[in-house]
Amino acid sequence: MRDFACPNCGQRLAFENSLCLSCRSAVGFDPALMAFVVVGPDGVVQDPNPPRRMCANLHRSACNWVVADADGNELCLSDRLTRTLPPHDDTEAMAAYADAEQAKRRLMVELLELGLPVVGRDEDPENGLAFDLKSSRDEQVLTGHANGLITLNLAEGDDVHREQLRISMGEPYRTVLGHFRHEIGHYFFFTLIGTGPLRADFEELFGDPDASYQDALDRHYSEGAPAGWESDYVSSYATMHPAEDWAESFAHYLHIRDTVDTAAAFGFAPSGAALDRNLPGEAGFDRLIQLWLPLSWSLNMINRSMGHKDLYPFVLPPKVLTKMKLVHRAVEAVPAS
Structure with a gap:
């Protein structure tokens, strides 16, 4: 997540803000710009190029996103x-x-x-x-x-x-x-993944995604995770079925990229380290993990200093990193729009 600022006065804003507490300007987040814009009392963005207004769910779901008039929608992409x-x-x-x-x-x-x-x-x-x-x-x-x-x-x-x-x-x-x-x-x-070019790599790492889910579910909740699962899986739940192993690996990939990106925005990691798609190939993934391991360790130690549990209470053994590398390859294979 980026370090956002009020476009009127420059005060720092949290991603959830709809009001600048410094200059009292109403603000909205424009996902097309990945930045905040000033909004008038009528809910219309003051910069008319292009015409935009606040999502109609401002008060129902506390949505602070803006919607382009040309979309013909009252709700933002997320709320829709x-x-x-x-x-x-x-x-x-x-x-x-x-x-x-x-x-x-x-x-x-x-x-x-x-x-x-x-x-x-x-x-x-x-x-x-x-x-x-x-x-x-x-x-x-x-x-x-x-x-x-x-x-x-x-x-x-x-x-x-x-x-x-x-x-x-x-x-x-x-x-x-x-x-x-x-x-x-x-x-x-x-x-x-589906039936595309990465399917064979998926099955080699995760197993058969078409294996009976119900049988896997019954086995997991009757027998639990297999002994020594920690060397091959990011969580015990990931051991249940290849689909859950992928979903857990995907989730952790998002955890890591977003946290590294936020750390970079606030000076705790090199700038431009994560979400701006500048980490292509296996070397890009290796770079991400090189950033993540010392960052997660330091964040865990900071949490402990405040009497909290570890921020990231997980271990990433080589097999898990190999699985996450496939997630990275799949994400990087999506054509840039």
């Missing part, structure tokens, strides 16, 4: 991908919905920066990307992915609920953004 949201009378879920949308916008920026295709259901009704952000107040909701549809149980936004699940499932890390990055990995398997 949401197919289902909770009932308005479910106040807890609506608050969690706004937080989930905020995490989703962070995901969308990274996908756009990496040049990954974001195709919604309006373009591909059967397999296009869509999100169901659902309350579990009145029904059981399972977080997961199916044919481009990502479902999130909004109870994951509750710290107590999420921490209880993390402990019960033996996970070192669990966040809403992490869920999105994992589930989007499933979506991009079909986009980046």
Whole structure:
């Protein structure tokens, strides 16, 4: 994530800001520019080239993105991908919905920066990307992915609920953004791997993605992860099925690129280190990991200095890095738009 500034006064802005606390200007994030713009009291961007206005979900999902008038949409790219949201009378879920949308916008920026295709259901009704952000107040909701549809149980936004699940499932890390990055990995398997030229490399590293998922699920929850899994997998959950191994590897690739990019923006890593697609080939991936390993170690030590758990509580053995290198190859193979 970049280091943003108010275009009116130069004050630093967080990615989530819709108001500059220095000059009190209303601001909106323009994903086409990857920068903030000043917005008038009518919600219209003051620079009229091109005409833009605030997303209509400013107050419902705290969306601070702007929409080009030429798009003919009231909602921004990220909010348009949401197919289902909770009932308005479910106040807890609506608050969690706004937080989930905020995490989703962070995901969308990274996908756009990496040049990954974001195709919604309006373009591909059967397999296009869509999100169901659902309350579990009145029904059981399972977080997961199916044919481009990502479902999130909004109870994951509750710290107590999420921490209880993390402990019960033996996970070192669990966040809403992490869920999105994992589930989007499933979506991009079909986009980046599928039956294309990288399929054979995928099967060599991850296994057969068409193996019975139900059998793998039953085996994982009855027997657990195999002994010594730490040398080949980034997490115990990744051991369940090749599809989950890929999704976990994809999620960690996004974790690393975004964190290195943010560190570079704030002077903790060399500038231009991550998201601007200047890391081609295996050497580019090796460079990314060379940046990441000392950075993650130092961030973990800083967290410990504040009495917190490690920011990145994972080990990346050679086999895991080889898997992530395939993710890198697949991402880099997407033609620049």
